[in-house]
Every structure is written in structure tokens, then in C-alpha cells.
Amino acid sequence: MFDVEKIREEFPVLKRKINNKKLIYFDNAASTQKPKAVIEKIKEIYENCYANIHRGIHTLSQELSDEYENARKIVANFVNSNFEEIIFTRNTTESINLIAYSYALKNLNKNDEIIISVMEHHSNILPWQFVSKKVGCKLTYVSLNKDYKINVEEFKEKINRNTKVVSITHISNVLGSINDIEEIIKISHENEAIVIIDAAQSAPHTKIDVKKLDADFLVFSSHKMLGPTGIGILYGKKDILEEMEPFLFGGDMIKDVDFYSAIWNDLPWKFEAGTPNIVDAIAFAEAVKFLENIGMENIEKYLNELTKYFLDRFSELRKFKLVGSRNYKNRAPIFSFIHDYLKSHEIAKLLDLEGIAVRSGYHCAHPLMKYLNLFESGGTVRASLYLYNTKEEISYFFDILKKIENNY
Amino acid sequence: MKLREICGGAFSLKFDKEIEIEKIANLFKDYKIVIKNEDSIKLSKKEKEILIFKYGEILFYNFKKDEIFEILEIIKNV
CATH class of the missing domain: 3.40.640.10 (Type I PLP-dependent aspartate aminotransferase-like (Major domain))
Known part of the structure; x- marks a missing residue:
């Protein structure tokens, strides 16, 4: 049984507020947070x-x-x-x-x-x-x-x-x-x-x-x-x-x-x-x-659910483009995307103001950025999820992206 | 003010207080305003882009470090 709320209780940092907003940590491909047991x-x-x-x-x-x-x-x-x-x-x-x-x-x-x-x-x-x-x-x-x-x-x-x-x-x-x-x-x-x-x-x-x-x-x-x-x-x-x-x-x-x-x-x-x-x-x-203890099979299954939900929600956006497969069965919850007008750091900064941590730039992959013609434009925004993330967080994340779409 | 070089050919200039975005934008007279709202102004000139946030941060794209230092000197006096 995968109980995400129980899992979240093990990560003290998730109680933090960033810019007076509840922290949503979507930078897991860079590094994950640590549970109490490790600390x-x-x-x-x-x-x-x-x-x-x-x-x-x-x-x-x-x-x-x-x-x-x-x-x-x-x-x-x-x-x-x-x-x-x-x-x-x-x-x-x-x-x-x-x-x-x-x-x-x-x-x-x-x-x-x-x-x-x-x-x-x-x-x-x-x-x-x-x-x-x-x-x-x-x-x-x-x-x-x-x-x-x-x-x-x-x-x-x-x-x-x-x-x-x-x-x-x-x-x-x-x-x-x-x-x-x-x-x-x-x-x-x-x-x-x-x-x-x-x-x-x-x-x-x-x-x-x-x-x-x-x-x-x-x-x-x-x-x-x-x-x-x-x-x-x-x-x-x-x-x-x-x-x-x-x-x-x-x-x-x-x-x-x-x-x-x-x-x-x-x-x-x-x-x-x-x-x-x-x-x-x-x-x-x-x-x-x-x-x-949670079970890698359970983790994989849960992350697959989050991936599907994230991709479904992404299709609601107009000014953002996903860089990667839209097939949830074929991918991990690491999502790169770009905006029609704003640079990756600008999006990341606007998300940070709402308490959401994502990465922006080249992600230590300059050749890939050049191959995808994304180097000159400053790379991508990357949201990467892990086992303590929730559908509610994803939902809030897309609310903010829609707000950015409306303002920019 | 704190200047940081960030991944993706960009610089972030952070202030410890809110800034007057119109006043800062006026310093870049030969730039075109591409986005303007109550929280920010985005300027561009060829490949160079500047996004000025009211909360106290400016992002610079495709600038050389020397150019940023020159801009810093001007902003300091505003």
C-alpha cells in the first residue's frame, strides 16, 4: 500500500514555506530530499x-x-x-x-x-x-x-x-x-x-x-x-x-x-x-x-500514475511545449518544457515565487540542448517528481503555469 | 545587490527590496518592451533579453560579464 501522506511525514523539509507558500519540490532529478531515517x-x-x-x-x-x-x-x-x-x-x-x-x-x-x-x-x-x-x-x-x-x-x-x-x-x-x-x-x-x-x-x-x-x-x-x-x-x-x-x-x-x-x-x-x-x-x-520498505515496484507504479496525470494536465497548456515523449508508459516523471516567449530561468523564477522548486537551463547536457536546438534559447525548464510528490502539487503547479500563460 | 551567473548563459541580479521596474527599464532606451505587466517588464534587443521583476530581481540573457558589470554601475546610481 502506497501511502504518500505517510511518506511525506518522513521528510521534514516538506513542511517548509518558500516565499510564504508551501514548498513544492519538483527538482528531484537534480537531488532528492532526505527522510528522517537518513538524517x-x-x-x-x-x-x-x-x-x-x-x-x-x-x-x-x-x-x-x-x-x-x-x-x-x-x-x-x-x-x-x-x-x-x-x-x-x-x-x-x-x-x-x-x-x-x-x-x-x-x-x-x-x-x-x-x-x-x-x-x-x-x-x-x-x-x-x-x-x-x-x-x-x-x-x-x-x-x-x-x-x-x-x-x-x-x-x-x-x-x-x-x-x-x-x-x-x-x-x-x-x-x-x-x-x-x-x-x-x-x-x-x-x-x-x-x-x-x-x-x-x-x-x-x-x-x-x-x-x-x-x-x-x-x-x-x-x-x-x-x-x-x-x-x-x-x-x-x-x-x-x-x-x-x-x-x-x-x-x-x-x-x-x-x-x-x-x-x-x-x-x-x-x-x-x-x-x-x-x-x-x-x-x-x-x-x-x-x-x-515501500517497495521499488510500488514506487514505480506510483510515479507512473503521477507521470500520466502530469502529461494529461500538460495538454491543457497553450504557450508551453513539452520536450520529450507524451507516452506515459515510456518515460519517467522528468519533464522538460519551454515557453513561447519566456526563458527557462524566467519561468523557474516565477514558479519559485509560488513556492515551486524546478530546475532551468541546460541540465549539464549542452550537446543534447544543441541537438534539440534549445541551446541558444537558454535551455528548458525541468520539473522532476519523486515519491513524496502528489497529484495535488501537480494540480497547483499547472494552476501557476496557467497564471503565467495569462500574464505573459 | 547580488549578482549570480546561472546555467543557460544568464545572470541574475538580486536586490534586497522591491524595485521600480519602469525606472530600471528606462535605463535601456534602445531596447524594445516585449512584455509589460504590473509585476515585470521584459526588454529585448537582438539576442539580448532582460526581465525586470518588481520583487527585486533582474535576469539578463546573452550578456557578457563585462557588460553586466557596466550595467551594474549604472543601476547603482539609480
Whole structure:
């Protein structure tokens, strides 16, 4: 049973007023709000049981080491991976950079190719531009089909035996499109390319099963799914991770160090040099537990209802244009739109005056904005919903958009 | 006054009080008024756009930082 009012009670910030209006938080694709369980976990650790982890003999260190590794177990279960295949990073960006540095730079040469799509976030473009320039290999983009999804037919034409890396987003952070990643993964593997899935927007919305997907790497961030900032996940297949060199070097990622050599630690610690973000990793596990208690299937179903309602209401507008699919079955509740006369920031500002938080601009996707001819006009307004949002909030949001239509 | 550079090639100039939108708009004599209501005035000249909000904020599009600083000096004296 999905009880949104009960869920909302767990998020203290939702009681806030902005510009004397009740806060409506529609900026979830940028970052989500945090439930009491996450906030209290952070407080509890710093107040009662904080210490550095691993190799400590004292009680606090051992207690917190167990909690940290238990957090990893919880995340591993959440995506159905093995324990040693989950590496804690800072965020999705760092996870992709780790793959670019530790896998791609070592395994690609000038005859190879990397395929990404035009809808990628900068964090899934810039590391590949870097690798491409560094090793002299080709970087290829796949465009979108009429449903604003990655064009699989074009992908089939572009992939070839020289393609070594395919790195694509599961759900677009701008368009909300859900890409056909199962098919893309299958085609990539048939061509012996490894696949990286950017799940930053999908892990909060849908059940992820890395074994079923068969992706080689899958990355996501805690802060977009109720957890703290500064903690991210890199899932990688064990055999690939074992072949990779560490990304960072320092404490905790070694078994032994000699004067001129070292033996790396086992997975996953080989990739976690230095004191990790202990507290936020544990708090992230609280966020995962919170989501699992509600049930990812229930969350997905509820978000689908909100998506349908949002799209239905959007069709009432005259001066606003949706940038993305109108098919609610085919998308997540991330909605980009533009106005006939007003710029994205102007709309966002007018919404903020009514207590509504949305994002405006390019959404870290300059190439997509250029591809859609939205760059010169200053990008889009983006309203992105999550499990604590309601139909009433959407209704109010459209009342305000209609008011803007009347005034501008 | 607080100036912020924001995503999308824009700048926000925020005041700590309401502003007289007509008075500010008059500073930009060679701009065309494209929208005018009691809360705001929108001006444009080629690719440049300015939206002046009565509550105390001005949004500038397609301006260079130097141009914004020049405008700031003029607004300060209003």
C-alpha cells in the first residue's frame, strides 16, 4: 500500500514555506530530499559511534567497520549484485571517471571506438572525450528516435567490431526517456563491447537487477535516491574489476607495500583508497532500506500514475511545449518544457515565487540542448517528481503555469 | 545587490527590496518592451533579453560579464 501522506511525514523539509507558500519540490532529478531515517542515522553515528574503519582494534572502529560493510551488502542486494562488485565512490561522475581511467585508458587503442548518445549528461561525455583524445580512438554519438529515446536502429548501424565501450544512460535526466538498455546491452555484447549504464536517474525510479541486465558496469548516486551527497556506487563485473588497475592509491587499498612495489587489496577495497565517506555510505544504506520498505515496484507504479496525470494536465497548456515523449508508459516523471516567449530561468523564477522548486537551463547536457536546438534559447525548464510528490502539487503547479500563460 | 551567473548563459541580479521596474527599464532606451505587466517588464534587443521583476530581481540573457558589470554601475546610481 502506497501511502504518500505517510511518506511525506518522513521528510521534514516538506513542511517548509518558500516565499510564504508551501514548498513544492519538483527538482528531484537534480537531488532528492532526505527522510528522517537518513538524517538521524548521520547524527547517531557522529554522536555515538564514530571512528575510522578497517584494521582498528578498538570497539568503535570495529562496530563502524561492520556497519560500513553491511551498507555495502544492502546496496549489493538492492541491485542484485555480489558484495565484492559494489565500490563506494563519491558519485556517478566519479564512478564513470574511474572506469575511464582504470579500464578504458588501459584497454583501448587508436583503432577502437567508444559509443555514447546525444542525450548523455556531461559526466558521461567528458570522460569519453578525454579517453578518445588521450588514446586517439573514435568517439561516436547515437541520436534519438521520434520517441526521444536512443535510436537503437542507428546504434545497430554504428556499432562494429572496433567498438570497445558503449556508455549510455538508462533514463535521460532531461527528457525522462527510458532507453531500451536490455537490447543495447545485448547488441554490444554480440559485438564484444563492454557496456556502462548510467543509472543515476533510473536507480531511484525502478528496480535494477544487474544480473538480469548483464551490464558490465552500472553507476548511480546516493543523493538522487534519498541518500546523502558525496556517496556513489560503481557496480562492475568481478572478472573485469579484477583485471583493472586501481584508480586511486593510498591507505586501505593494499595487502602489502614494499619499498618499490605493492600488492593490491581484494575487491572491492582495491578501488577505495584512503578513508572513505563512511558515514554517508551507511546513511545511504538507510535510504535504500527506506525505499525497499515501500517497495521499488510500488514506487514505480506510483510515479507512473503521477507521470500520466502530469502529461494529461500538460495538454491543457497553450504557450508551453513539452520536450520529450507524451507516452506515459515510456518515460519517467522528468519533464522538460519551454515557453513561447519566456526563458527557462524566467519561468523557474516565477514558479519559485509560488513556492515551486524546478530546475532551468541546460541540465549539464549542452550537446543534447544543441541537438534539440534549445541551446541558444537558454535551455528548458525541468520539473522532476519523486515519491513524496502528489497529484495535488501537480494540480497547483499547472494552476501557476496557467497564471503565467495569462500574464505573459 | 547580488549578482549570480546561472546555467543557460544568464545572470541574475538580486536586490534586497522591491524595485521600480519602469525606472530600471528606462535605463535601456534602445531596447524594445516585449512584455509589460504590473509585476515585470521584459526588454529585448537582438539576442539580448532582460526581465525586470518588481520583487527585486533582474535576469539578463546573452550578456557578457563585462557588460553586466557596466550595467551594474549604472543601476547603482539609480
